[in-house]
Amino acid sequence: xxxxxxxxxxxxxxxxxxxxxxxxxxxxxxxxxxxxxxxxxxxxxxxxxxxxxxxxxxxxxxxxxxxxxxxxxxxxxxxxxxxxxxxxxxxxxxxxxxxxxxxxxxxxxxxxxxxxxxxxxxxxxxxxxxxxxxxxxxxxxxxxxxxxxxxxxxxxxxxxxxxxxxxxxxxxxxxxxxxxxxxxxxxxxxxxxxxxxxxxxxxxxxxxxxxxxxxxxxxxxxxxxxxxxxxxxxxxxxxxxxxxxxxxxxxxxxxxxxxxxxxxxxxxxxxxxxxxxxxxxxxxxxxxxxxxxxxxxxxxxxxxxxxxxxxxxxxxxxxxxxxxxxxxxxxxxxxxxxxxxxxxxxxxxxxxxxxxxxxxxxxxxxxxxxxxxxxxxxxxxxxxxxxxxxxxxxxxxxxxx
Amino acid sequence: xxxxxxxxxxxxxxxxxxxxxxxxxxxxxxxxxxxxxxxxxxxxxxxxxxxxxxxxxxxxxxxxxxxxxxxxxxxxxxxxxxxxxxxxxxxxxxxxxxxxxxxxxxxxxxxxxxxxxxxxxxxxxxxxxxxxxxxxxxxxxxxxxxxxxxxxxxxxxxxxxxxxxxxxxxxxxxxxxxxxxxxxx
Amino acid sequence: xxxxxxxxxxxxxxxxxxxxxxxxxxxxxxxxxxxxxxxxxxxxxxxxxxxxxxxxxxxxxxxxxxxxxxxxxxxxxxxxxxxxxxxxxxxxxxxxxxxxxxxxxxxxxxxxxxxxxxxxxxxxxxxxxxxx
Numbered sequence: 247x248x249x250x251x252x253x254x255x256x257x258x259x260x261x262x263x264x265x266x267x268x269x270x271x272x273x274x275x276x277x278x279x280x281x282x283x284x285x286x287x288x289x290x291x292x293x294x295x296x297x298x299x300x301x302x303x304x305x306x307x308x309x310x311x312x313x314x315x316x317x318x319x320x321x322x323x324x325x326x327x328x329x330x331x332x333x334x335x336x337x338x339x340x341x342x343x344x345x346x347x348x349x350x351x352x353x354x355x356x357x358x359x360x361x362x363x364x365x366x367x368x369x370x371x372x373x374x375x376x377x378x379x380x381x382x383x384x385x386x387x388x389x390x391x392x393x394x395x396x397x398x399x400x401x402x403x404x405x406x407x408x409x410x411x412x413x414x415x416x417x418x419x420x421x422x423x424x425x426x427x428x429x430x431x432x433x434x435x436x437x438x439x440x441x442x443x444x445x446x447x448x449x450x451x452x453x454x455x456x457x458x459x460x461x462x463x464x465x466x467x468x469x470x471x472x473x474x475x476x477x478x479x480x481x482x483x484x485x486x487x488x489x490x491x492x493x494x495x496x497x498x499x500x501x502x503x504x505x506x507x508x509x510x511x512x513x514x515x516x517x518x519x520x521x522x523x524x525x526x527x528x529x530x531x532x533x534x535x536x537x538x539x540x541x542x543x544x545x546x547x548x549x550x551x552x553x554x555x556x557x558x559x560x561x562x563x564x565x566x567x568x569x570x571x572x573x574x575x576x577x578x579x580x581x582x583x584x585x586x587x588x589x590x591x592x593x594x595x596x597x598x599x600x601x602x603x604x605x606x607x608x609x610x611x612x613x614x615x616x617x618x619x620x621x622x623x624x625x626x627x628x629x630x631x632x633x634x635x636x637x638x639x640x641x642x643x644x645x646x647x
Numbered sequence: 648x649x650x651x652x653x654x655x656x657x658x659x660x661x662x663x664x665x666x667x668x669x670x671x672x673x674x675x676x677x678x679x680x681x682x683x684x685x686x687x688x689x690x691x692x693x694x695x696x697x698x699x700x701x702x703x704x705x706x707x708x709x710x711x712x713x714x715x716x717x718x719x720x721x722x723x724x725x726x727x728x729x730x731x732x733x734x735x736x737x738x739x740x741x742x743x744x745x746x747x748x749x750x751x752x753x754x755x756x757x758x759x760x761x762x763x764x765x766x767x768x769x770x771x772x773x774x775x776x777x778x779x780x781x782x783x784x785x786x787x788x789x790x791x792x793x794x795x796x797x798x799x800x801x802x803x804x805x806x807x808x809x810x811x812x813x814x815x816x817x818x819x820x821x822x823x824x825x826x827x828x829x830x831x832x
Numbered sequence: 833x834x835x836x837x838x839x840x841x842x843x844x845x846x847x848x849x850x851x852x853x854x855x856x857x858x859x860x861x862x863x864x865x866x867x868x869x870x871x872x873x874x875x876x877x878x879x880x881x882x883x884x885x886x887x888x889x890x891x892x893x894x895x896x897x898x899x900x901x902x903x904x905x906x907x908x909x910x911x912x913x914x915x916x917x918x919x920x921x922x923x924x925x926x927x928x929x930x931x932x933x934x935x936x937x938x939x940x941x942x943x944x945x946x947x948x949x950x951x952x953x954x955x956x957x958x959x960x961x962x963x964x
Contacts (some may be wrong), residue, residue: 416904
């Protein structure tokens with residue numbers, strides 16, 4: 247009996263008392279849940295921010311701003327530290343004034359700003375910025391610089407300070423290999439392995455033998471990581487897997503994505519971030535199109551290869567991203583007749599960019615750089631799971647945190 | 648950082664020592680007197696202390712169709728442009744929009760002019776100091792190469808050396824005639 | 833005798849013509865492969881790219897000769913060994929009024945560019961340096 251009275255008080259009287267003094271709702275700030283395997287950062291070069299989406303629901307979870315006036319570098323995530331990092335460039339008066347380059351640190355649950363680390367170097371800026379800013383492990387962050395020196399700046403996230411600038415003229419990119427090791431691609435057709443000492447300073451350089459030709463058949467900067475290896479794909483479709491655990495790095499013999507018939511029909515890889523590797527299943531995803539010399543940034547469709555068998559295993563169908571982008575602007579009912587008509591009639595130009603999650607039931611994200619819509623595919627079957635609309639306006643990159 | 652600063656300083660000092668010398672292109676003029684002339688076009692003229700090089704066959708321009716129109720991505724000089732065509736932004740293929748600045752560092756490639764069948768050296772200087780022009784976005788990549796072959800890369804922001812490295816649009820300046828297409832083609 | 837004169841004149845003409853043609857292709861190669869960064873006048877952009885005026889001075893430093901062939905802008909240029917050697921020789925005389933002695937040959941260039949310099953800051957020869 248006493249209990250019933252107590253329950254009645256808690257259930258009926260108490261809420262009445264509270265609502266009598268407080269408004270029904272109160273504004274507050276959301277926080278992120280524990281990070282999901284199928285999250286994706288969608289940077290936008292026009293809106294100057296990166297939006298975090300959950301690929302399982304298609305919902306936006308939050309965003310990080312960027313002061314960069316080119317494509318924002320995709321935010322980096324350290325699960326161990328519980329932080330996101332954003333490498334940025336800003337001017338004191340908006341688009342003029344003196345320039346600063348810096349790393350912003352955000353809490354991974356609140357997305358609130360925590361601290362910044364100023365860089366004495368000028369971060370490279372490029373439309374696609376592949377391998378321009380990467381985490382090597384949980385302690386060191388590396389940024390690629392272009393002017394005045396071609397170099398990499400090492401940042402110590404534990405001590406939150408800039409460590410040093412490593413000059414590597416004639417090479418480009420930061421391809422992480424281990425907590426104190428990364429690789430870069432060089433203009434003489436080799437790859438450079440850079441090892442750091444315990445404090446993050448340069449310990450050694452080691453160059454691979456030449457495995458590609460920068461003039462006749464260069465490999466793209468978009469590449470897939472496979473443990474201590476990186477899988478590079480050339481303009482003509484040669485696959486070069488380079489193992490950076492050895493000193494010097496070991497390129498394995500190249501193989502082709504195309505048989506003679508396909509090559510003769512003009513099929514070739516292309517896009518902006520058009521190569522992805524799912525390490526556990528040794529799947530290689532490449533965006534392919536029919537083109538000619540100079541078409542290496544054209545969008546296309548997704549082909550799937552088995553890295554061990556070195557052969558194609560699948561081709562994925564893509565949803566109509568033009569329609570997905572335009573339907574919200576047209577303000578028509580998404581499930582209605584006009585939307586269906588748009589999906590059916592609008593040309594779908596293919597994608598420039600793909601990214602795959604690392605878990606055992608992976609999803610593949612795909613976007614066209616000129617359309618603010620992201621396709622979410624089952625990375626094993628190729629089935630379209632959903633299309634995320636209103637995913638910004640334009641941008642050539644994606645990153646699974 | 649001091650090591651790097653000292654390194655650049657030494658170069659700066661050397662530059663100052665050489666400041667009194669005649670410019671390269673004034674001397675290129677001497678070179679032209681001899682054999683068949685290497686055609687030198689707008690940039691060359693800019694450096695030529697106001698003197699126009701007499702024997703310069705300019706490329707055919709203003710012909711019909713998109714390849715003759717600087718506002719089109721198909722414009723013949725735009726064969727490896729990545730960005731907004733300045734002709735749509737208040738400038739032209741050779742002039743930056745008002746209030747912006749020409750990047751002093753740039754990359755050079757060749758394009759073939761369909762009207763005369765000749766290859767020309769194209770300098771893709773960026774215009775800098777104002778945000779995206781946002782009009783006539785183009786992305787053509789004939790002979791373009793990844794970042795490690797950086798002097799043929801059009802993804803890089805070439806506004807280095809300008810006061811503000813904020814990218815506005817891209818030029819396509821003919822700096823000379825080429826005897827053949829660039830080796831990447 | 834007349835024949836000899838004609839022949840001499842002819843050979844001389846060929847020589848002059850081919851020298852000027854070589855100079856032209858060097859100038860063209862310079863515009864295509866170097867001028868974007870170092871400027872058409874070779875003066876570079878302060879704080880961004882170095883001037884090429886007076887670089888001959890580097891030849892007098894220990895390791896200087898190798899350095900000029902191994903700087904990636906040179907070593908990784910999309911030119912064959914012979915044309916690249918000719919271009920570097922031309923750059924030296926054009927902007928420094930000084931030629932390498934002996935001039936760079938295709939063979940030497942082949943050897944040097946096989947091993948491009950990666951750390952161009954600490955690898956740049958200094959007066960006192962004995963670095964190769």
